[in-house]
Amino acid sequence: MNQRIDAALARILPRVQKPARYVGGEYNQTVKELSGVDTRMAFCFPDTYEIGMSNLGLRILYGIVNRMEGVWCERVFTPWGDMEDEMRAAGLPLFALESHDPVGDFDLIAFSVGYEMSYTNILTMLDLAGIPLRAADRKGLHHIVFAGGACTYNPEPLADFMDFFSLGEGEESTVEIVNCYRSAKRRGLSKEEFLWELGKIPGVYVPSHYVHSYKPDGTLEAITPLAGAPEKVTKRIVQDLDKAWYPTEPIVPMTEIVHDRMNLEVMRGCIRGCRFCQAGYTYRPVRPRKPETLYEQAVHALEFSGDSEITLSSLSTSDYKYLEPLTDRLTEYCAARNINMSVPSLRADNFSRDLMLKLQKVRKSGLTFAPEAGTQRLRDAINKNVTEEDILKTCEIAFAGGWNNVKLYFMLGLPTETDEDVIGIGDLVYKIYNTWKAHAANKKRGVRIHVATAFFVPKPFTGFQWERQITPEEYLRRCRLLKEHMNNKSVEYNYHEAKLSELEAVLARGDRRLGAVIEAAWRRGAKLDGWMEYFDYDKWIAALDECGIDRHFYTTRGFGSDEILPWDSIDPGVSKRFLLRERERAYRSEITPDCRHGCAGCGANRLLECGVCDP
Amino acid sequence: MSRLLFAKEGAAIWSSHLDLMRALMRSFRRAGIDLKHSQGFTPHPELSILMPLSVGVESQCEIAEFTLAEGCVLPPEEIVSRLNPVLPAGIRALDCWEGGRKAGKLAWLRARLTLAYEESEARDPGSGDGGADSPTPPRSAQNDRLEALRELFARPSLTVEKHSKKGPVETDIAPMIRELTVSAAAGDAVVIEAVVAAQNPTLNPLLLVTAIETRLPEYKPAQVRCRRLELYDEDMQVFR
Numbered sequence: 033m034n035q036r037i038d039a040a041l042a043r044i045l046p047r048v049q050k051p052a053r054y055v056g057g058e059y060n061q062t063v064k065e066l067s068g069v070d071t072r073m074a075f076c077f078p079d080t081y082e083i084g085m086s087n088l089g090l091r092i093l094y095g096i097v098n099r100m101e102g103v104w105c106e107r108v109f110t111p112w113g114d115m116e117d118e119m120r121a122a123g124l125p126l127f128a129l130e131s132h133d134p135v136g137d138f139d140l141i142a143f144s145v146g147y148e149m150s151y152t153n154i155l156t157m158l159d160l161a162g163i164p165l166r167a168a169d170r171k172g173l174h175h176i177v178f179a180g181g182a183c184t185y186n187p188e189p190l191a192d193f194m195d196f197f198s199l200g201e202g203e204e205s206t207v208e209i210v211n212c213y214r215s216a217k218r219r220g221l222s223k224e225e226f227l228w229e230l231g232k233i234p235g236v237y238v239p240s241h242y243v244h245s246y247k248p249d250g251t252l253e254a255i256t257p258l259a260g261a262p263e264k265v266t267k268r269i270v271q272d273l274d275k276a277w278y279p280t281e282p283i284v285p286m287t288e289i290v291h292d293r294m295n296l297e298v299m300r301g302c303i304r305g306c307r308f309c310q311a312g313y314t315y316r317p318v319r320p321r322k323p324e325t326l327y328e329q330a331v332h333a334l335e336f337s338g339d340s341e342i343t344l345s346s347l348s349t350s351d352y353k354y355l356e357p358l359t360d361r362l363t364e365y366c367a368a369r370n371i372n373m374s375v376p377s378l379r380a381d382n383f384s385r386d387l388m389l390k391l392q393k394v395r396k397s398g399l400t401f402a403p404e405a406g407t408q409r410l411r412d413a414i415n416k417n418v419t420e421e422d423i424l425k426t427c428e429i430a431f432a433g434g435w436n437n438v439k440l441y442f443m444l445g446l447p448t449e450t451d452e453d454v455i456g457i458g459d460l461v462y463k464i465y466n467t468w469k470a471h472a473a474n475k476k477r478g479v480r481i482h483v484a485t486a487f488f489v490p491k492p493f494t495g496f497q498w499e500r501q502i503t504p505e506e507y508l509r510r511c512r513l514l515k516e517h518m519n520n521k522s523v524e525y526n527y528h529e530a531k532l533s534e535l536e537a538v539l540a541r542g543d544r545r546l547g548a549v550i551e552a553a554w555r556r557g558a559k560l561d562g563w564m565e566y567f568d569y570d571k572w573i574a575a576l577d578e579c580g581i582d583r584h585f586y587t588t589r590g591f592g593s594d595e596i597l598p599w600d601s602i603d604p605g606v607s608k609r610f611l612l613r614e615r616e617r618a619y620r621s622e623i624t625p626d627c628r629h630g631c632a633g634c635g636a637n638r639l640l641e642c643g644v645c646d647p
Numbered sequence: 648m649s650r651l652l653f654a655k656e657g658a659a660i661w662s663s664h665l666d667l668m669r670a671l672m673r674s675f676r677r678a679g680i681d682l683k684h685s686q687g688f689t690p691h692p693e694l695s696i697l698m699p700l701s702v703g704v705e706s707q708c709e710i711a712e713f714t715l716a717e718g719c720v721l722p723p724e725e726i727v728s729r730l731n732p733v734l735p736a737g738i739r740a741l742d743c744w745e746g747g748r749k750a751g752k753l754a755w756l757r758a759r760l761t762l763a764y765e766e767s768e769a770r771d772p773g774s775g776d777g778g779a780d781s782p783t784p785p786r787s788a789q790n791d792r793l794e795a796l797r798e799l800f801a802r803p804s805l806t807v808e809k810h811s812k813k814g815p816v817e818t819d820i821a822p823m824i825r826e827l828t829v830s831a832a833a834g835d836a837v838v839i840e841a842v843v844a845a846q847n848p849t850l851n852p853l854l855l856v857t858a859i860e861t862r863l864p865e866y867k868p869a870q871v872r873c874r875r876l877e878l879y880d881e882d883m884q885v886f887r
Contacts, residue, residue, distance in 0.1 A: 043870050047662055048702045052666060057736040058657030059673075286662045286670055286735055338673030338733075370692070372685050 034132040035197050037124060041132070041410040044118040053081030053129070054115060056129030058109070059284040060336075063095070063130055064104040068626060071214050073097055073105040074128050074161075075139040078153035079562065080599050081109040086291035087143050090277040090297035090604035091183060093202050099277070103210055104270070106130040106138075110153040111160070111558065113566060119160060126160035133162035134600035137176070142198075142206075143179040146189070146627035148539035149532065149562040154179075154193065155554040165551065167195045167240065170194045173217055173226060185258070185267070185314050186492040186599040189539050192547030196230055198604060200267025201300075203276050205235045231261060235268035244544050244603055250585055252543065252596035256537070266603040269317070269639050273300060274325045278334040284339075289420060293341035293374075294333045296326055298358070302347035303627035303646065305634075306404070307415045307495035308446065312345055313611070314493050314604045316636035317645040318627055327361050334371060343373045350379040351626075353646070355387070376400075379418065385429050399430050402441040405449070406456030410620040413448050415495075415614070420460060431471045436479045438464060444510045444527075445488035445502040447618060454510045457483070465520055483518065483525045485511060490517030490542050492599045495607065495614030500590035501537045531569040538576075538586040543598035605636035649723065650887065651711045651730075654698060659737025664699040670735055671696075672770055673713060677733040678775040680726060681716035701851060706875035707741070710887075712750075745875075753886050755799060755825055755879040756845040758852035762837045762859075762868035764792075772857065788836055792866050796829045796837060799862055800855070808856045823850035837868070845878060 045292050046050040075094055077084030090107070097105035097604040106128035111119060117405070119126070125134040139164065143154055158165050163175045170177065179190060180198035187197045196203055212233060215228040222277060231238045241261035245253040257263055270276045274541065278297070285292070299316035302311070332341060346352060359375070366373045378384040388399075403418055404409045411418065427438065461483055487507045490499045502510075511527045518525055539546060554574035560566035576583050591597060593612060600608075610633060617624060624632050627646060631637075637645050655667065662670065672692050675682055682692035693714040700706055710798040715721065721729075723743035730740040797807070823844040832838045842851040852873055860867045878886040 042872075046871070051702065052658075052663070055658040055661050059670075059733070061675075061734040284670075284735070286659065287666045288669065292669075309687040334676075335679075336677070338676035340672065340676065411851060530796050 033634065034127065034134070037127050037132045037134070040122045040124045043114070044122060044124070048115045048118060049112060050287060052080075053109065054111065054129075056132070058286050060281060061130050062096075062104070062285050066131075068102060068434040069104045070102045071104075071140065071210060071217070072109050072133075072138045073103060073142060073210065075105050076135070076141060076143045076152040076154075076157055078110055078143055078145060078157060079147070079560075080112060081285075081287070082289045083111045084144075085283070085285050085289040087184045088171040088279075088295055088297060089146075089202070091282055091295075092277070093142075093144070093206055094283075095279045095281075096203060096206060096277055097210060097446075100207060100210060100212075102479040104130075106133075108116040108135055108157065109613050110150075110157055110274055110560065116156065116160065116559070125162055126157055126586040127311070134139050139174070139176065139217070140210065141175060141177045142160055142525065143177070143181075143194075145179050148183055148189075148536045149540060149567075151190065151550050152554040152558045152561055154552065155188070156559050158193070159378070160445065163284050166192050168192075170195070170223075172223055173213070173221070176213060176223075176226075180206075180389075182314065183312065183540075185310070185604055186542070187237055187239060187602070188244070188539065188544045189542035189546035189550060191544050192551070194239065196227060197237040197239070198268075199237055199265060199603070200354065201270050202268070203270050205233060205268045208233045209236065222490040223260045228260065234266060237265040237602065239544075244598070246545075250582075251423065251592070252598065252600075253603055255596060258603070264601055264603045266639070267314070267605065269605075270300075271641055273319050273321045278329050280329050281336045281639055282333065284337050291343070293343055294337060294339040294547040295343055295345050296330050296333070297321070298326055298349060298352045298355070299346045301636075301645075303351050304348055304417065305415050305614070305624050305632065306509075307413075307614050308404075308443065308488065309347075310491040310494050312494075313606045313634070315347060316605050316634060316642055323358040323361070327365075330362060331365065334369075340370065341374070342366065343374045345376065350384045350387075359387060359390065379422075380449070385426055388426075388430070399427070399435050399437065400441070401426075402437040404443050405446060405461065406442065406458070406460055407453045407454060409621050410446060410456070411451060412623050413618045414446055415618070415623050417623060417626070420463070423460070424463060424467050431468045431479070432473055432489060433506050434473045436468070436472065436474075436477050437482075438480070439482045440464075440484070442483065442485045443488045444485045444514070445507050447488075447496055447499045447508075448621075450568070451510075451513060452558060453512050455517050457485075457514055457581060461518055462520070463522055465522060466521075479522050481520075481523045481601045483523060485514065485525075485527045487528050487530050488528045489533050489537045489540055492597070493602075493611070495603050495611050495618060496595070497541070497611060498591040498593055498595075498615065501534070501587040502532050503588055507533075529564065529567070532567055534583065534587060535569070535572050538583050541591070545579070545581060549575050549581055552578050558566065566636065604633070605639045607635035610634045648712055648714050648747070649743060649745050650747040651691075651713065651726065651740060652887070653709050653711065653734075654705075654707045654739045654741060655709055655737060656705050656707075656739070657737035659735060660703055660705050663702050664696065667700070668694070668696065672737065674734050674738070675713070678726075678729040680721060680729060681719040683714040683716045696846065697753065698756070698849070700875065701853060701873075704853070704873045704875065708875050708877050710747075712747075747879065747887055752880045753845050753878055754881040755842050755883065756852075757842050757876040757879070759846070759874045759876055760839040760841070760852060760855060761832065761872040761874075762839065762856070763870040763872075764835050764837075764866075764868055779864070782799055789831055789837075792837060793829055793831060793862055795866055796839070799858065800824065800827045800829065800839075805858055805862075807854050807861065809854065809857075818854075820850055820854055823848070823868065824855075827855075840876075842879070842883075863867070 065402045085157045168253045184197045226369045241258045247253045299320040301315045404416045556571040558571045684690035694883040697710040726743045727740045807816045808815045
């Protein structure tokens with residue numbers, strides 16, 4: 033343990049909130065003898081410990097890198113504001129949780145980025161580590177900074193800060209990247225030489241190898257790869273999930289994290305194709321794990337960690353092919369040991385209703401639906417294939433079975449949305465309330481219907497990647513309209529912060545010019561933007577002004593279908609042609625059947641060696 | 648019902664009482680020791696901790712109470728030997744026994760406060776990293792400080808503002824202190840060892856520091872280290 037840092041920590045920790053998140057030492061963290069380590073990697077998650085430790089990608093890559101001999105991967109999270117202040121006052125640099133050594137001593141600084149509003153946290157962390165923010169200011173192989181994760185499918189807003197990006201699933205590519213780095217260090221390569229070597233690894237995107245030029249109207253004129261750089265970089269995937277390493281011996285946090293339970297990933301990808309959903313497109317192709325593999329992983333991880341809760345996770349777990357055999361075996365195992373099993377993202381269909389009742393034997397969790405839109409027309413337009421009938425039927429069974437708590441998630445500002453669609457949400461909620469009145473097992477306890485609306489943010493690599501975002505004012509008008517149509521005291525309505533979603537839209541579809549804006553906002557004190565305690569819209573508006581960037585260019589303008597998009601150098605599997613087709617179908621409120629009812633030809637199957645999805 | 652005596656030190660001191668409960672429950676599962684669960688809709692394991700410990704405080708005398716599940720028969724020594732390899736860093740199982748004194752018989756707690764001043768470090772004298780045994784050159788500033796602190800804790804009444812759920816409350820802590828010594832330690836540090844009320848009401852030893860901060864602000868320490876040493880009954884017999 034680093035003694036200088038520990039002495040400073042002993043003074044600081046009594047004064048900060050939740051100090052346990054800054055000390056490490058959890059059960060089964062990886063500690064290596066430095067004499068046997070030639071390469072040190074700091075796995076940085078640009079959010080708090082509680083969020084970061086709940087991230088499956090971190091758990092997987094931490095394990096995979098630490099399985100490599102001679103390489104030690106440690107964890108680093110963003111300190112909360114009180115801790116950041118204390119660290120700066122004490123001159124304490126950002127340190128890694130395992131060794132407490134300064135991050136500035138590490139070779140590879142990796143960021144896992146899953147949320148646009150965490151971009152400033154990356155700068156906070158680099159700055160606290162004493163590492164130059166911009167890639168161009170970092171010379172040599174000493175600090176190589178890179179990023180991966182869901183946000184990096186549009187890497188451009190972070191291009192100034194990152195030496196390279198690792199696109200898609202990192203199980204294999206991260207090992208290749210680390211080995212490429214070790215070889216470069218041994219051979220004494222320059223940073224430039226190393227980046228060219230690295231660029232040969234599939235899935236690695238080196239932004240400095242691409243020149244972006246703009247037209248007078250601000251749209252992209254061209255993206256020109258330097259000689260030797262590929263036109264497009266295709267994301268990496270794991271071919272066989274049953275053979276992929278999985279963290280069945282996880283770190284067990286000493287303080288409560290957001291997802292404080294064993295996470296069993298049953299499949300990757302989603303068969304549904306909701307047109308607004310970036311994960312639904314970018315996690316394709318659909319690949320399930322075998323139920324035998326999953327059962328073994330679950331039992332091993334539960335016994336190893338001592339967790340008393342397990343969740344079957346994926347983008348749409350009720351679409352997991354072998355859900356029934358898996359849950360049959362697992363409920364038996366769990367019930368005998370007082371372990372609670374939860375299956376999130378269940379759809380409102382017949383099988384899910386049976387499963388819901390089965391799970392209730394262990395513990396009754398809340399009932400949650402995400403219809404996303406209030407009318408069937410709009411649900412068809414966004415390809416959210418859930419019907420009012422399904423929702424009401426499921427509610428009926430649940431209310432009769434004693435549930436009295438429903439959560440409903442919607443989006444406002446979806447393409448083609450009219451006031452009729454907004455009012456439609458109120459109508460659906462009213463029907464759910466009437467269903468409760470007609471079928472409740474016990475009316476004395478009342479019913480709580482929680483309605484939440486999010487502000488639609490168009491994301492890259494979705495059927496809606498070209499769409500306009502409505503203004504925050506218009507969003508709030510629609511929120512008020514909805515509220516007027518839901519005056520029932522059993523209904524609780526919450527809506528997302530409009531300004532936050534507006535900036536999220538700017539960053540999500542941002543180009544390279546946004547790097548300066550992110551830095552300017554951060555210099556003005558923007559940090560932990562995803563947290564309402566810290567989010568400060570004015571700092572961002574001032575930063576946009578300072579850089580001469582008009583936010584509406586990225587939000588209300590909409591992108592032309594023939595426009596060069598900032599993320600055009602990236603190939604996530606699904607083709608642009610397919611996404612355009614999905615957009616056209618949305619305008620006609622025409623659904624696209626899920627992958628199992630006929631292949632829609634998205635193109636993601638090209639990534640599979642066998643060429644067949646969902647085996 | 649059985650009891651487990653354990654220590655909480657190192658990185659583990661920064662986790663809260665609830666965090667510790669979760670960590671112990673998981674550790675029992677990892678050790679393959681089945682606990683009895685409560686009946687009802689959300690069954691909870693029967694495990695509790697006698698005296699919740701504040702965040703940042705070390706202890707070598709924590710007691711947890713638990714009930715083994717029916718059919719889970721294990722000698723107490725085996726519970727200790729099974730737990731230790733799977734406990735998180737800083738938590739050590741020290742002893743285990745069946746039964747035990749009624750919790751209501753717990754009366755006194757011995758604690759040690761190590762106060763560090765200026766740039767000196769609060770090293771715990773008991774942990775073998777220097778401390779009380781090392782000779783400290785007599786310095787007048789240190790002597791003044793010791794004298795002032797001894798005088799403070801010799802007062803017949805010593806009211807301190809305590810933060811309760813209903814806001815600040817004035818409490819006289821003097822009657823809740825049974826014994827107290829102030830001594831010098833290495834590097835200009837001061838060690839206060841005290842026997843204070845463990846319950847009805849409890850005196851959090853850190854309130855002794857609050858008393859210094861409010862009554863003798865010039866002797867406010869730069870850093871405090873607090874460690875629970877032992878639990879006693881009304882007759883100062885070790886409580887188990």
